[in-house]
Amino acid sequence: MKRRLALAATLAAAALFAGCASGPKYAEVAKSIPTLKAGEGRIYFFRSSSMFGAAIQPEIKLNDQVVGSSQPGGFFYVDRPAGKHVASASTETEKTASFQLDAGETKYLRTSPSFGVLVGRIVIEIEEPAKAKAEIEGLSLTTLTKK
Template sequence: MTNLFRALVASAFVALVASGCASGPQYKDVASSIPTLKQEQGRIYFYRSGSMFGAALQPSINVNGQTVGKSQAGGFFYVDEPAGQYVVSTATETEKTVSFKLDAGETKYVKTSVGFGLLVGRIIPSLESAEDATKDLDGLHYTGTPTTAASK
């Protein structure tokens, strides 16, 4: 292999991997501009680490069957919802879910992580503590516009 060919292959690989990563302002830059919750609503943050492992896997994240965003490596977004029971799901070759109750004024944190699958990787949602999530959010990039699944 020539050096030029190796350089082209390496550049193509870097571009492919980078296209799977979130871009946008970092959490630390937007945290102060995130609006306060309306009295009857709770907030759900969704986030994924910046690991390159499985970066090309970017399935939709659904809340009670409605798409609210994508699981992107290095990204986060949030939705505000009325108090109630919620099921968050992602699907590649199989569907993975996490269920929880959201109270008015409460904030929940759902982390999506890459797991091994039979044919492709799986994106697995899990409920995380506020303490762990706020540490994880610090270097992540904002990937969406605040939405409400109930309003769709």
């Protein structure tokens, strides 16, 4: 009986952590992140490592182009020309965040799960740089999607 309970607990833990980002930590890749090109800004997308809503990992779009996905414990970044941008994530509804990106500027967009009617949702919010940088330090780089 104890053996079955231990096996069940192990399988449950594995299922929970299977959805978490598993790439290199920010500290491991920080020095290899390239400098910005002239006229571009950088957008970091990140999600805390909370297990709440871990199974909900929709694609993240920037101006209707898929740039990555919202993975618990993960972050990724994209460089884009200065101008107006709209980030979005869809499950049962689409949630968006619109913002102006200036040349040389870095924006931080937090993706986080929330309750929905049938399925959970991912909300996208612009985060303060100091708070975002502190959190990204402990997150893992997820796959980058090229332009």
